[in-house]
Amino acid sequence: MDPHLLRTFVAVSRLASFSAAAAELGYTQAAVSQQVAALENDLKVPLLTRRPVRPTEAGRCLLDHAVPILLRLDAARADVMRLAGGPPGRLRVGASPLAATGLADALARVQASVPRLEVAVRVAARDAVAAAVAEGELDAGLVDGVVAPSDPLRLSETSPLTAISTAEDEVVVALPWSHPLARRAGLSLPDLADARWIDAPAAAAPLGDLRWVAGTDGFRAALRYDGTDLYTLGALVAAGHGLSLLPGPVAGRLAGVRAVPVTSPRLLYRTELLHGSTPPDSPVAALAATLGQRLPGAPHSPRRSSAPTP
Amino acid sequence: MDPHLLRTFVAVSRLASFSAAAAELGYTQAAVSQQVAALENDLKVPLLTRRPVRPTEAGRCLLDHAVPILLRLDAARADVMRLAGGPPGRLRVGASPLAATGLADALARVQASVPRLEVAVRVAARDAVAAAVAEGELDAGLVDGVVAPSDPLRLSETSPLTAISTAEDEVVVALPWSHPLARRAGLSLPDLADARWIDAPAAAAPLGDLRWVAGTDGFRAALRYDGTDLYTLGALVAAGHGLSLLPGPVAGRLAGVRAVPVTSPRLLYRTELLHGSTPPDSPVAALAATLGQRLPGAPHSPRRSSAPTP
DNA sequence: GATGATTACGGACGCCGTAAGCATA
DNA sequence: TATGCTTACGGCGTCCGTAATCATC
Numbered sequence A, B: 001m002d003p004h005l006l007r008t009f010v011a012v013s014r015l016a017s018f019s020a021a022a023a024e025l026g027y028t029q030a031a032v033s034q035q036v037a038a039l040e041n042d043l044k045v046p047l048l049t050r051r052p053v054r055p056t057e058a059g060r061c062l063l064d065h066a067v068p069i070l071l072r073l074d075a076a077r078a079d080v081m082r083l084a085g086g087p088p089g090r091l092r093v094g095a096s097p098l099a100a101t102g103l104a105d106a107l108a109r110v111q112a113s114v115p116r117l118e119v120a121v122r123v124a125a126r127d128a129v130a131a132a133v134a135e136g137e138l139d140a141g142l143v144d145g146v147v148a149p150s151d152p153l154r155l156s157e158t159s160p161l162t163a164i165s166t167a168e169d170e171v172v173v174a175l176p177w178s179h180p181l182a183r184r185a186g187l188s189l190p191d192l193a194d195a196r197w198i199d200a201p202a203a204a205a206p207l208g209d210l211r212w213v214a215g216t217d218g219f220r221a222a223l224r225y226d227g228t229d230l231y232t233l234g235a236l237v238a239a240g241h242g243l244s245l246l247p248g249p250v251a252g253r254l255a256g257v258r259a260v261p262v263t264s265p266r267l268l269y270r271t272e273l274l275h276g277s278t279p280p281d282s283p284v285a286a287l288a289a290t291l292g293q294r295l296p297g298a299p300h301s302p303r304r305s306s307a308p309t310p
Numbered sequence C: 001g002a003t004g005a006t007t008a009c010g011g012a013c014g015c016c017g018t019a020a021g022c023a024t025a
Numbered sequence D: 001t002a003t004g005c006t007t008a009c010g011g012c013g014t015c016c017g018t019a020a021t022c023a024t025c
Helices: A003-015 A018-025 A029-043 A057-084 A099-113 A126-135 A207-214 A230-238 A283-290 B003-015 B018-025 B029-043 B057-084 B099-113 B126-135 B207-214 B230-238 B283-290
Strands: A090-095 A118-123 A140-147 A162-169 A171-176 A197-199 A221-224 A244-247 A257-264 A268-275 B090-095 B118-123 B140-147 B162-169 B171-176 B197-199 B221-224 B244-247 B257-264 B268-275
Touching (some): A018 A029, A029 B057, A057 A126, A057 B057, A090 A099, A090 A126, A099 A118, A099 A140, A126 A268, A197 A207, A197 A230, A230 A257, A268 A283, B003 B018, B018 B029, B090 B126, B099 B118, B126 B268, B140 B283, B171 B230
Parallel strands (some): B090 B118
Antiparallel strands (some): B171 B244, B171 B257
């Protein structure tokens, strides 16, 4: 169960070829063959069929474990080395599209307090941001989502990250003006499970979040929008392609759509700042302080610690 | 970042001694010293202070990652080999104390349907059961806890396990008859946050669960009871040492205590069956079927899949 | 001075590359 | 027949154990 063997096994499975994996990893075909054989020998189970190269049942099972394990190993290395490296002169921040809104101000204030700070910003999907922070590719990430008041955001955690709540907004449904429910003052989420929804995981709340907080299988996507642009999303809603769940302040700025608050169940659109272990004098700590909250607890024990902002 | 190195690093940290770790792992002191040096050299960070042997800040950070990683590696091996081993002639089941109640009947029915089946039962704390199932020391585990209706149990997951809801009971507060709230017909959980509570993680709902579902910092323990015996717990409640949260059917059988349902928020005392990847003809599948639910989805992709029982 | 971690050195094993073998499309 | 995985073998590096060295209590 050497990580080296796991890594080549994953590569072979993904590429469905020993030789391609060898090329990618800088080995010879023979070495890859031996590594896979060693793994199969260790587990006493054939993991791959040859010709065509495809994972067996046991192989798929191992893949389900191996990928997170390898991610976690990388995250561990990144976390430790980041802690040891001392405060770097740069701050690489990621954000999911809706969370990116409030970032500019905060970054300006951090730059004012830390001289000669290189800042890089990257916008990506929520889970991608979380993964990049875990891997150490980013120093911090701002992510958002729909949650019940006391719950943390549900992220696919490769490794434990410290999470700080930085903003909590009202949750609203964006509807076209012509929609029968558009004149309501408030809406109940379960009533909307069977409506037409737009799945815009990169721009609005992913429908998976809705299913989670509502505890149903509904909220099926009538249209999928993979862009991040909110005005396109607004246009899609206005044109009647479906509904979308958004934070109140954002939805209020969209033209042609009606924003109706969700009154039941009680929900919040929360933004959280994610980061790994961090020395207290780092730019990340400054960013966390700027976004309204001091870094909690000991930086060496990264655990979820969310507290609502006042 | 060889797991071998991580394992010895963890052992050295735990035992605070190179030589003790060497003895435990079957190495010489010199080998352990070299392994730790190799790890520190790889990460370019001192991980341990010598004399006394104690993890540095970076070392503690690495420990936070290394322990779950090693558990997960073991879980992966166990999961794959279990899948490959074919249906074994034995069924090792673990259960948390309250969940163990309904196990006898189900096991009898499984034994009736599978000839010559060796059955072993082990009762332990909830997280210990989950860990043992992940590690493959147990084939399945029954665990219980307090949750909101649509949430899964919050387990410290080393590796993803399939979870099936097998029972859902009313949640009640066990109070002494003399308690001012004992005559109420129903209680609201937030009102009880500041009451005296008994923390009995091995027998009743852990107080951490209450804090989670209530979203508060309350529910502080006035007394901790580490046993699993429910009648002792009942006696403690009756004597006024504190309150305890229990499933309705269990609390009803305790002498001298009053059981008042929790009406707000809406909570359930749920029991879930946990298992790893499993061939469809295994005793685990039989147990799952007996407990009221077929094995869902493909056995090679272990994910949480809970559905309420009717 | 004794306990215990580190450094030095030699042997064994493991792992990769080259090259030949072999099965399948 | 050709592509591509497997097996055979040789060299190199890694890792462990023994033994000597060094540091701390």
